[in-house]
Structures are given as C-alpha cells and as structure tokens.
Amino acid sequence: MSIIFTEKDKIFTLHTKDATYQMKVDAYGFLLHLYYGKKTMGNMDYLLQFADRGFSGNPNDVGNDRTYSMDVLPQELPCQGTGDYRSPAIVIRNADGSYGCDFRYRGHRITKGKYGLPHLPAVYADEKEADTLEIDLEDPVTNMRITLFYGVLSDLNIITRSACIRNCGRKKIYLKKAQAACLDFVNGDYDFICFYGRHAMERNVQRLPVAHGAQVIESRRGTSSHQYNPMMILAEHEATEDAGSCYAMTFVYSGSFKGEVEKDQYNQTRMQLGLSDEMFSYPLEAGEEFFVPEVVLSYSREGLAKLSQNLHICFRKNLCRGKYKTSPRPILLNSWEASYFNFNGDSIYQLAKDAAELGIEMLVLDDGWFGKRDDDNSGLGDWYVNEEKLGEPLGSLIEKINRLGLKFGIWIEPESVNEDSDLFRAHPDWALAIPGRGPVRARNQLVLDFSRKEVVDYVFTKLCEVLDQGNIEYIKFDMNRSLSDCFSQGTKDQGRVYYDYVLGLYDFLERLVQRYPDVLLEGCSGGGGRFDAGMLYYSPQIWCSDNTDALDRVKIQYGTSFGYPVSSVGSHVSAVPNHQTGRITPFHTRGVIAMAGTFGYELDPKQLSKEEKQELKEQMKTYRNYADLIQNGLYYRLSDPSVQEVGAWEFVSEDGRKALLNAVVLHVHGNMTVNYVRLKGLKEGCMYKEEASGNVYASDALMEAGIPLPSRLGDYQAYQMCFTELEE
Numbered sequence: 001m002s003i004i005f006t007e008k009d010k011i012f013t014l015h016t017k018d019a020t021y022q023m024k025v026d027a028y029g030f031l032l033h034l035y036y037g038k039k040t041m042g043n044m045d046y047l048l049q050f051a052d053r054g055f056s057g058n059p060n061d062v063g064n065d066r067t068y069s070m071d072v073l074p075q076e077l078p079c080q081g082t083g084d085y086r087s088p089a090i091v092i093r094n095a096d097g098s099y100g101c102d103f104r105y106r107g108h109r110i111t112k113g114k115y116g117l118p119h120l121p122a123v124y125a126d127e128k129e130a131d132t133l134e135i136d137l138e139d140p141v142t143n144m145r146i147t148l149f150y151g152v153l154s155d156l157n158i159i160t161r162s163a164c165i166r167n168c169g170r171k172k173i174y175l176k177k178a179q180a181a182c183l184d185f186v187n188g189d190y191d192f193i194c195f196y197g198r199h200a201m202e203r204n205v206q207r208l209p210v211a212h213g214a215q216v217i218e219s220r221r222g223t224s225s226h227q228y229n230p231m232m233i234l235a236e237h238e239a240t241e242d243a244g245s246c247y248a249m250t251f252v253y254s255g256s257f258k259g260e261v262e263k264d265q266y267n268q269t270r271m272q273l274g275l276s277d278e279m280f281s282y283p284l285e286a287g288e289e290f291f292v293p294e295v296v297l298s299y300s301r302e303g304l305a306k307l308s309q310n311l312h313i314c315f316r317k318n319l320c321r322g323k324y325k326t327s328p329r330p331i332l333l334n335s336w337e338a339s340y341f342n343f344n345g346d347s348i349y350q351l352a353k354d355a356a357e358l359g360i361e362m363l364v365l366d367d368g369w370f371g372k373r374d375d376d377n378s379g380l381g382d383w384y385v386n387e388e389k390l391g392e393p394l395g396s397l398i399e400k401i402n403r404l405g406l407k408f409g410i411w412i413e414p415e416s417v418n419e420d421s422d423l424f425r426a427h428p429d430w431a432l433a434i435p436g437r438g439p440v441r442a443r444n445q446l447v448l449d450f451s452r453k454e455v456v457d458y459v460f461t462k463l464c465e466v467l468d469q470g471n472i473e474y475i476k477f478d479m480n481r482s483l484s485d486c487f488s489q490g491t492k493d494q495g496r497v498y499y500d501y502v503l504g505l506y507d508f509l510e511r512l513v514q515r516y517p518d519v520l521l522e523g524c525s526g527g528g529g530r531f532d533a534g535m536l537y538y539s540p541q542i543w544c545s546d547n548t549d550a551l552d553r554v555k556i557q558y559g560t561s562f563g564y565p566v567s568s569v570g571s572h573v574s575a576v577p578n579h580q581t582g583r584i585t586p587f588h589t590r591g592v593i594a595m596a597g598t599f600g601y602e603l604d605p606k607q608l609s610k611e612e613k614q615e616l617k618e619q620m621k622t623y624r625n626y627a628d629l630i631q632n633g634l635y636y637r638l639s640d641p642s643v644q645e646v647g648a649w650e651f652v653s654e655d656g657r658k659a660l661l662n663a664v665v666l667h668v669h670g671n672m673t674v675n676y677v678r679l680k681g682l683k684e685g686c687m688y689k690e691e692a693s694g695n696v697y698a699s700d701a702l703m704e705a706g707i708p709l710p711s712r713l714g715d716y717q718a719y720q721m722c723f724t725e726l727e728e
Contacts, residue, residue, distance in 0.1 A: 002154040003110050003131045011043055012108070012133065014150060016157045019299040021150075023076050024048075028061045029104030031135065031148075033074040033184045037245065038301050047186055048073065053266075057083035059102075072266060074184030077137065077148065077163075079103060080177075087214060087260050089179040089272055093281070094142055095171030103137035103146055110134075114151045115162070119503050121252050121537030122294045123160050123318050125153050143169040149294075153318065157310045160252075162294040167284040174495065175282040179258070179274025181249055181295035183234075186268050192261045193233035195559050199226045200547035200580055202528035203559030205642065209237065210269055214262040220278040222256055222447075222483025222498055223525055224532040230257040231533075231563040234271050235304065241637055242303040242680070248311060249273040250563055252319070253293035254534040255502035256280075279486060281495025296533065304562065305680070309634050312565035316632070319533060320540040320568070322513060324520045328627040329541065329598045330407055331620055332362035332474065334572065337548070337579055338604040341368040341375055345390035345397050354605035356404040358616055362474060362600075363401055364409035369394070370466070371421065377444045380416050381423035383462040385469070398470030409474025409520070410467075414459045414508060416445045416480060430455050432497075434487045442481035450504030451497050452490035460508055467516065475512070477539060479525040502534075509538040522570055531560065541570050541598050548574035548602050549581040550590045551716060554647040554664055557596050558637060561649070567631040571597025573619070575607060587612050589718035591619040592662050595630060596649060599623050626660050626722070629653060633660075636680040641666060645675060646709065652681035657725040659688070663709055664718045676706035683725060691722040699725075 004013045010025040011034070022034040022044050035044040056071035059082060070084040080088040081100025092101045114125035115132045133150040145168050151160035161181040167173055190210045194217045195203040208215070217232060219225035230251035236244045249271065251257050256276035263269050273295050284290055296314065300307035316326065333355040339347060352363040368374065369390065371382030385394040398408045417424050417431055419439075424431065424446070431446040433439050439446055449455050467475075488497045513521060523530060523539035527546035535542055545556045553571065560569055573590045577583065594600070601616070608616065623630075633651035638661075641647035648663040663677050682688060682699040689696050697707070702723070709719055 001110070001131060002152045003133045003150075005108065005110065006043070009043055009045065011045065012135070014133065014152050014159060015039060016152060016154045016159065018157050018301070021159055025105040028059065030070070030073070031076040031105055031137065033076050033182075036183060036247070036299060049186075059083060072268075074186055074268070076182065077103060077146065078182060078184075078270070086264055086270055087262050087272065088177065089182045089274065090146070090165075091175075091177035091277070092142075092144060093174040093176055095169070095173055099176075101139045101142065101144055103139050103144070106136045106138045106145075108133065108135045114153070114160070115149045117162055117291050117294060119506060120291055120293050121319075121506065121534045122162070123151060123153070123158070123252070123296060123314060125151070125318050129153055129155070129318070142173070144173065153314065156314045156318070157298055157300070158314045159297045160294050161297060163292040164289055165284070165292070166289040167286055170286050172283055172285050175284060175290055176280065177275070177277040178282075178290070178292045179272045180251070180292045181274065181297060182270065182272040183247065183297075184268065184270050188269065189237055190234045190269055191237055191239070193235060193562070194259070195229040195231060195562065197226050199526050199529065200545060201552065202226050202531065202545050202556055203229050204555065205559045205562070210234070210261055210263050212263045214260055216258065216260050218258045218276055218278070219256050220276055222486065222501060223479065223530045224251075224254050224257060224534070225482070226526065226529040229531065229563070230259065230273070232259045232261070232271075232273065233304070233307065233562065234261065234269070240303050241305045244303050245299070245301045246304055246307050247271065248296075248298045248307050248563065250296045250311060250533050251293065252296060252533040252537070253502065254505065254530050254532050256498050275499065279495060279498060281493070282499060283493045283496060293534070305636055308562050311563055312635060315533060315536055316565045316567055319536050321537065322540060323518050324540050326567075326632060328624075328631060329520060330361040330474075331623065332364050332409065332600040333360045333605070334364040334366055334476075334600065334602050336366035337574055337602040341373070343368065345392050348390075349397065349400055351604070352401045352404055352406055356406050358605060358613060359620055360406070360601065362407040362409055364411065364474060364476060366411040366476070367413070369410065378418050378420035380413060380418040380445055381421040381448070383412075383459065383466055385466060393469065394466065395470040398472065402471055407473040408471060409476065410472055411476040411478060412463060413478040413480060414463060415448055415450055415505065417448050418445050429489045432483065432487060433485045437485070440484045442484075445481060447481065447483050449488050449490060449501070450508065451488050451500035453504070456504045456508050460511055464515065472519065474520045474522065475516075476522045476524055476543070477509075479530060506534075506538070513538055524570070528556070528560070531564065536564070536568055541568050543570035544597060547580045548572055549578040549583050550585045550593045551583060551666065552581065553593050554641045554666065557593070558641050558647065558649075561635055561637060566596055566635055566651070567598070569597035572600045572602040574601075575603040585716045586714070586718065587615050589664055589716050591615075591622075592718040592720055593664060595623050595626070596662065622720070626651070629658060629660055634681055638663075638677055638680065646677060648677045650679060650681065656681055656683040659723045661707070661721040661723065662719070664716060665709065666716070668715055672711060674711070675709045677709060678706035679703050679723070682723070687726045688723040689726050691724065696726065697723070
C-alpha cells in the first residue's frame with residue numbers, strides 16, 4: 001500500500017516509487033503539510049516551527065498561545081478566514097453575507113484503485129496501479145464539508161489531487177474560489193517556470209526566480225488559452241534537465257484557471273492551482289455538492305527531463321483513452337492550407353487522389369462543408385451538409401475517397417455560431433450575450449451557451465446526423481474564440497456559467513467518444529488555445545498550433561514537451577513560403593520537425609515538385625519506421641532553441657537500446673563553428689551503431705562529448721540519426 005496512516009501521530013504518508021508526500025492532523029484538527037520530495041522514511045513533523053509572529057493572528061482554539069498561527073504554518077487546504085493572509089485555496093461567502101470557513105479533520109478512508117470524478121475528466125488507474133486517500137474536513141459552524149481526494153500512482157511518480165465541497169447546512173452559500181492543489185514549502189529557493197504565448201506562438205518558456213509577493217498565471221477567457229498554459233513548475237535554482245529537484249502541477253481542466261506561486265514574509269513558498277476566481281461565484285443550495293477539477297502533481301530530483309517523462313507516461317497510459325491511445329495515428333492530409341474555403345466536391349476528390357498516389361492514409365475536409373459557409377462570416381452553427389457546394393451527398397463523397405484507399409476525416413466547431421446563420425436567427429438567446437448590450441465578436445462569431453443542456457443536446461443531435469452519413473474516422477474539434485459576454489439566459493446565478501459551460505463541453509465530448517469509439521478525435525482551439533490535460537481525456541491528440549512554420553514549431557513544440565507527450569502533439573508539414581510567416585525552409589527540415597508529433601501534411605500535393613513528392617514518400621517511410629519509438633519512447637530535450645544555435649531532441653526506447661536523434665540548425669553564419677549534440681538516455685558502457693552511416697560509437701562518448709552535426713550550406717538544415725545498441 002502506497003498510503004500509510006500512523007494513528008499515534010495522525011500522520012499521512014504517501015509514497016511513490018521515488019518520492020514521499022506527508023501531512024499531519026494536528027491537535028486542533030488542522031491538516032498541515034509536512035513534506036514533498038525525495039523518498040524518505042520517518043516523520044517530518046519536526047519541520048514545523050512555532051514562534052510569536054507579529055501581526056499573524058491566532059485561531060480562537062489556541063487561547064493565549066501566540067506561537068500558533070495559520071499565517072505561518074504549511075497547510076493542505078488554506079482557507080480564507082483562519083488568520084492566514086496568504087492566498088487561500090478556498091473562499092466561501094456564507095448565507096449571512098460573511099466570508100470565511102474553518103475546516104477541521106473528521107475522518108478518512110484509504111482504498112485500492114484511483115478515485116473518479118463525476119462529469120469531469122481525471123486520471124484513471126485500476127487497483128494494481130493506484131491507491132486513493134479521502135480525507136473529510138468540516139466547518140462546524142456552517143456545516144460545510146470538504147472531502148480531499150489524493151490518488152497515488154506509485155510506479156509513475158504521480159499524485160493527483162481534487163476535492164468535493166458539500167453544503168450540509170440549511171442555507172445557500174456561494175463558492176468564490178476553489179483550487180485543487182496547494183504545496184507549502186517551509187524553506188528553499190526556487191524558480192517559477194511557466195508557459196506563456198499568443199495565438200500562433202504558444203507555450204514559450206519563462207523561468208524566473210520566485211520573489212517576495214505573488215506570481216500568477218491565469219486564463220479569464222473561458223478556455224485554458226493560448227496566453228498561459230495550465231501547467232507550471234517549481235524548480236531549484238540549480239535544477240537542469242538532468243539534475244536537481246523540481247515539482248510540476250498540471251490542471252486537468254479546459255476552462256478558466258489560476259496558478260499562483262507566492263513567497264511570504266518568512267521566505268516560505270506556496271504553490272497552488274485551480275479554477276480562476278474571475279466571474280466565479282458558484283451557488284450551493286442545501287444538500288448540493290461541487291467537484292473541483294483535478295490537478296496532477298509530480299516530483300523529480302533528477303531534473304526537468306525526468307519530470308516531463310513522468311507526466312508524459314501518465315497522460316499516455318492513464319489519461320488518454322480509446323482506440324488510438326497508444327497506437328500509431330494515420331498520416332493525414334488536411335485540406336485547410338491546400339484550399340481554405342475555396343473548394344467543391346470535385347476538388348476535394350482530386351486532393352484525395354493526389355494524396356492516395358503519394359501513399360498518404362487519410363484526407364481531412366476542413367472548414368466550409370456545411371450551411372452557407374464560403375468564408376468565416378456566416379453559416380457557423382448550421383450543421384447540415386452543403387450538397388450544392390459538394391455536388392453530391394457527403395456519404396457518396398466519402399465512399400469515393402474510401403475506394404481510393406484513404407480514410408476520411410472532417411472538421412467541426414460545435415461551440416460557436418455566426419449571427420448570419422439559421423441557428424442564430426431561430427435561437428438568438430442560445431448565444432452568450434449581455435442583455436441590452438451589443439455583443440463582442442471574435443472571428444465574427446459568438447459562443448453558444450453550452451451551460452444549457454438544450455443547446456448541447458441540439459448541436460449534438462444535428463452533428464450526429466452528419467457524422468452518421470458516412471465512414472468518418474477522424475474529427476477535428478475546433479473552437480476559434482475566447483468567451484466573453486458571459487451571461488446565460490438559462491440561470492439566475494451568472495457566477496456559475498463559466499464552470500457549467502465546461503461541464504457542457506465535457507458532456508458533449510463524452511457522448512461523442514461513446515457514440516463513435518473508433519473515431520480519432522483531435523482537439524483544437526485556433527491551434528493550441530485549449531492544449532490541456534482535460535482535453536486529452538477525450539482527444540488523444542491536439543492541434544499544437546495554427547502556426548505551421550517549421551522554425552517557430554521548434555520553439556512551440558519545445559515548450560509543449562515540458563508537460564505533454566509527443567503522441568498528443570498535432571504537427572504537419574506545410575507548404576512554403578509558410579502561410580503564417582512567409583519563411584522558406586527545406587522540405588526535409590519540415591519533415592523532421594513534424595515528426596516530433598502525430599505527423600501529417602497541410603499542403604496541396606499538386607504544388608510539389610517531382611523531387612519533393614519523392615522526398616514526401618521517404619518522409620512517410622521514415623516516420624512509419626520510427627512511429628512507435630516517437631510516440632511511446634522517452635523524450636529528451638537536448639537544447640534550448642530560444643538561446644542556442646541548434647534545436648535538438650531525442651526519442652529513446654524505455655530499455656535504452658534505441659535512440660532517434662533530431663536536430664535543426666536555427667542560425668547560419670560565415671565560417672560556422674561545429675555544433676556538437678550530446679545524446680541522453682543511452683545505456684552506459686555500450687556501443688551503438690548509427691543506422692545511416694554504419695559508424696559505431698561508445699555510448700558514454702555520445703553522452704559526454706556528443707556527436708558533431710555535419711556542416712552543410714543553406715538555412716535551417718536538419719539531421720536525423722538513429723542509434724541502436726550493438727549486441728555483444
């Protein structure tokens with residue numbers, strides 16, 4: 001059992017393979033955090049220190065003991081109203097209008113297996129993989145109760161946290177803030193690593209020392225957003241890719257969120273993650289309960305690479321679901337950059353023929369196939385096939401494409417609506433909008449109120465009528481704006497709309513994957529605007545960015561790799577000059593970079609030269625040869641592309657016997673110096689053969705001195721080398 005409760009000391013100890021997490025119920029019933037770090041034995045309550053702290057209040061229970069203050073003590077669930085002036089995880093407005101809660105220990109349960117959450121995505125594991133701890137806390141004055149959930153996946157070095165908040169009183173209260181995880185560190189100097197960006201340039205890495213005050217990342221957009229990703233890392237100043245202690249928190253949620261790191265007056269650090277409190281005021285009537293979405297925690301004392309690998313394995317094996325959870329994905333051609341809205345049935349069929357001749361496995365029909373949709377100003381929400389545009393029913397077009405030997409996929413955007421649409425004209429109240437005010441538009445569209453069941457039911461029914469028309473094996477699920485005007489005509493309590501909207505989205509997605517279990521679902525929100533662990537529960541891959549420029553993708557995919565596995569990264573080879581940047585990069589380079597993802601194409605094959613078509617065939621052969629290693633191998637970042645001349649990464653089999661090195665020269669100068677790339681993850685004291693050249697190298701030399709990249713003229717040269725351990 002990975003969870004131990006010592007009755008004498010009232011200490012909970014959670015062990016993973018390499019880490020220990022410990023907390024204590026003290027004499028007053030407060031649940032105090034003791035330790036999270038390298039696996040250890042014994043009790044860590046000696047770390048708690050007590051002193052009379054000026055201007056730090058004392059709970060009523062302790063009488064005249066001025067040395068006891070929640071303003072100083074490390075806690076599992078810091079609440080507003082206990083004398084702790086640091087950022088709380090829980091804020092409640094009570095029925096009498098007062099703010100405050102005071103939760104004390106009432107009991108616990110330890111069970112085999114991993115807890116689940118109703119209507120929310122969560123990591124899953126069976127009784128052999130995980131254990132669950134549930135701790136019950138109660139506020140005796142208001143009769144509010146909270147159950148804290150801890151899931152321990154020992155072999156993966158993963159601990160998950162969530163909570164259920166119940167109103168066991170007689171009057172309505174409002175939940176004003178709810179965060180699932182909090183870590184209080186009584187000492188240590190740390191760096192805060194977060195991932196910021198914008199549309200078409202997501203998940204840039206920012207690493208700053210934790211300073212006094214609060215450092216906050218947040219999305220107020222109703223989605224997890226391009227601007228900040230709901231994943232953050234706390235690392236020792238000296239921590240590198242290969243050494244040092246670091247901690248990760250990842251939110252399994254696709255809506256607005258808030259992550260905080262705060263260094264207090266006594267140099268203690270608090271790290272917490274959960275729901276954004278912007279426009280959040282969730283009502284709980286007597287007897288009602290609220291589930292806080294899950295946070296995944298991991299610790300590594302072997303640096304950032306190991307921390308990322310912990311998350312990668314967990315998400316691949318214990319979060320993603322369905323047919324394509326671990327199996328290779330079909331190599332597809334998406335119609336968007338090939339034709340945008342300018343297509344008909346004949347041109348799509350010709351695109352499919354061209355793809356089939358090259359050996360591509362799937363054709364995806366992107367935006368423009370439905371309603372009166374010849375641009376992005378109209379038709380969104382009218383989910384019926386535009387047979388006039390296609391020149392035939394969708395089913396017959398799919399049959400023709402299937403006869404070419406290709407699978408067929410389609411693009412949808414269920415959550416949005418154009419005002420110029422039959423749906424909006426019939427149901428204007430179904431769009432989120434503030435009464436009496438003109439709407440805020442984005443991409444000339446509004447957002448449907450997915451907090452209302454009748455809206456979700458209608459859109460789901462209409463889309464199923466389309467999806468049932470033929471053999472559709474892939475769905476690209478897009479969302480092309482942030483939420484605003486967040487007012488629903490379906491409720492009086494507007495502070496619940498953001499959260500209920502996400503529940504409506506998850507209900508839609510769950511019905512979709514249950515009805516079409518063999519369909520490959522790819523998440524998308526203007527590319528990477530909803531690239532989060534919550535979406536991975538429904539879609540095992542997410543379109544990483546609308547930016548298909550190969551050089552930009554090196555940086556975008558680098559940042560993404562800190563929290564998310566390569567198998568989840570939608571990445572394609574696109575045409576040049578690139579449609580987002582105008583940059584020209586070699587075809588080979590675009591292929592190498594796209595292989596750090598699910599791999600596919602975003603171009604018109606007719607525009608390719610004879611040489612490029614042959615190179616495309618070679619790319620697909622290479623990808624298929626290494627697909628399992630790329631998708632399921634251990635991922636290593638070998639350079640930082642924002643500061644180094646080379647972007648380099650590596651896939652290594654779990655047994656260390658095979659490694660695929662990838663590198664791109666990002667900057668070219670006259671009289672170039674030699675770039676050496678050090679490999680990682682090989683077996684020590686062994687010899688490895690490089691596949692293409694036949695050269696044999698010592699593993700220790702490859703990892704210590706590196707391998708030189710051959711000098712080539714021209715911008716953005718890329719290299720792929722496969723190393724295999726030689727049998728003795």
